[in-house]
Structures are given as C-alpha cells and as structure tokens.
Amino acid sequence: MKIEFAPLNVPLQRRLQTAAALQWVFSFLALAQVCLALFVLLALSDWWMLALLYAGWLWLDWDTPTSGGRRSHWVRSWRVWGYFRDYFPLKLVKTVDLDPKKNYIFGFHPHGLVSSSKASLSHLCSRAGGGNVSVIAVGGAPEALDARPGALTLQVLNRKGFIKLALKHGAQLVPVFSFGENELFDQMENPSGSSLRRLQNRLQCIMGVAMPLFRGRGVFQYSFGLMPYRKPITTIVGRPLPVQQTPSPSSGDIETLHQLYLQSLKQLFEENKAQYGLEEGQHLTFI
Numbered sequence: 001m002k003i004e005f006a007p008l009n010v011p012l013q014r015r016l017q018t019a020a021a022l023q024w025v026f027s028f029l030a031l032a033q034v035c036l037a038l039f040v041l042l043a044l045s046d047w048w049m050l051a052l053l054y055a056g057w058l059w060l061d062w063d064t065p066t067s068g069g070r071r072s073h074w075v076r077s078w079r080v081w082g083y084f085r086d087y088f089p090l091k092l093v094k095t096v097d098l099d100p101k102k103n104y105i106f107g108f109h110p111h112g113l114v115s116s117s118k119a120s121l122s123h124l125c126s127r128a129g130g131g132n133v134s135v136i137a138v139g140g141a142p143e144a145l146d147a148r149p150g151a152l153t154l155q156v157l158n159r160k161g162f163i164k165l166a167l168k169h170g171a172q173l174v175p176v177f178s179f180g181e182n183e184l185f186d187q188m189e190n191p192s193g194s195s196l197r198r199l200q201n202r203l204q205c206i207m208g209v210a211m212p213l214f215r216g217r218g219v220f221q222y223s224f225g226l227m228p229y230r231k232p233i234t235t236i237v238g239r240p241l242p243v244q245q246t247p248s249p250s251s252g253d254i255e256t257l258h259q260l261y262l263q264s265l266k267q268l269f270e271e272n273k274a275q276y277g278l279e280e281g282q283h284l285t286f287i
Contacts, residue, residue: 087230125169
C-alpha cells in the first residue's frame with residue numbers, strides 16, 4: 001500500500017479541526033474503557049475513598065440519561081465543536097420552520113452506531129410545553145453493518161417502535177436524511193451470509209451494539225487509520241407529519257403512519273439527491 005502523507009504546511013485551522021475530530025474518535029472508542037480503568041486503579045489504591053464517592057454519585061445519578069440529561073451551556077459553547085463541524089464540514093438544512101410549542105421525533109437516516117432508550121424518548125416526547133426534539137437513528141446497529149460509501153439501503157420496514165411512540169405521545173414525526181454520512185469510512189466487505197457477517201450478528205446479539213470493521217484516514221497520513229474522511233455532510237430536516245395523539249394505537253394506526261413516513265422519507269431523498277452529487281438512477285432501498 002502506498003502511503004499518502006499529509007503536507008507539513010497544513011494551516012493551523014485545519015490542524016485544530018483534525019484535533020477536534022481526533023478527540024471525538026477517542027471519546028467514542030476508548031473514553032469509557034479509560035474511565036473504567038481509572039476507577040479500578042483508584043479502588044485498589046490509597047485513594048479508594050474517591051472511587052467509593054464516585055460509585056455513590058453514579059448510583060444517585062443513574063436515571064439522569066433517561067430523564068433529559070444535564071444541559072450545560074458552558075460545554076455547548078466550547079470552540080472544539082465549531083472545529084469539529086468544520087472538519088467535514090457539517091451543514092444542517094431545514095425545509096420548513098417547526099412550531100416550538102410541539103414535541104418532535106426526528107427519524108435519522110442512514111444508519112446508527114448506538115441504541116436509543118425508550119424511556120429517554122418517552123420522557124422528552126411527553127414533556128408539557130413542547131420545544132423538545134428526540135433524534136432516533138432508525139436503522140440502528142444492523143444498518144451500521146451495511147454503512148459504506150455509496151450505500152443507500154435502509155433498515156426501516158420492520159422498525160415501527162418510534163411510530164408507536166409518536167402516536168402514543170402525539171409527537172410530530174420528521175424524516176431526516178444526511179447526505180454524505182456513509183462516505184466517512186470504508187468498511188470491510190461483509191455480505192449477508194458471510195462468516196464475518198454471522199460473527200458480527202452474533203456479537204451484536206450479545207453486546208447490543210454493532211462491530212463494523214471500518215477504516216478511515218490517519219492523523220499524519222491519508223491512507224489508513226480510524227479518523228473519518230474529510231467529506232461534506234449535509235443533513236436535511238424534512239416536513240413534519242402531523243400526528244394525532246393516540247394513547248393506545250392499534251396496529252392499523254401504526255401501519256398507516258409508518259407507510260406515510262416511508263413515503264415522506266423517500267420524497268425528501270428524491271427532492272435533494274441531485275443537489276448533493278447523486279445520480280438520477282440512484283434510489284433508496286428499504287429492507
């Protein structure tokens with residue numbers, strides 16, 4: 001393999017953007033393991049009291065992630081997020097203005113790498129006063145195993161839990177498609193039925209998360225590594241589907257709204273694909 005090294009005269013702004021993306025990769029892949037190791041080391045050292053205090057705080061704080069979390073304006077204002085956005089760059093486009101008095105569920109496509117908590121979604125969707133948005137990666141872990149450049153296959157035909165949740169709480173349903181999302185990493189070939197895919201499916205059943213064997217670029221070279229490629233990402237937020245609150249939705253209610261959602265998602269993709277480099281013959285495939 002021929003290695004393409006990064007030039008030495010990279011502007012400071014680009015170096016800061018790379019550093020911001022690198023901290024995200026570290027947080028995603030290794031931060032939890034590092035924190036666990038530090039906790040064990042503290043527990044086995046003379047500083048065991050700190051580990052005990054942390055364990056107590058963890059127990060008291062256990063339900064916070066499913067009840068809205070802790071919003072921090074200070075953390076949200078860090079400059080690192082601006083550098084992270086500009087690394088790709090990322091852009092968010094809304095097609096219509098949303099009513100701030102209503103709650104929304106955004107169905108995000110394509111793929112996901114994490115699971116969504118039903119309790120957390122229910123908490124946000126049921127809050128009085130509106131103005132809350134829950135974003136759910138509908139394809140979940142299985143779709144992540146098909147995520148690679150050019151992929152347009154979405155696991156959505158049998159994903160109806162978010163539809164039921166929207167009906168139960170009367171949250172407006174919004175299709176969202178992110179152009180460029182699948183261009184960030186290459187993934188080892190793992191067609192359905194292959195030994196690798198069977199192993200990945202087995203690990204997913206055990207751990208609850210997907211284990212894609214992906215490859216990106218490095219920090220000082222562009223040929224291999226775990227950093228995402230610098231590819232533009234444009235996330236299009238579609239028109240909300242009006243949802244009438246139905247505390248106990250029937251299977252017919254769920255199926256009707258699900259079909260309407262699929263039509264709206266396909267329309268959103270077709271209306272915008274040419275603007276973001278896709279050819280007329282390229283279409284979404286729902287499985």
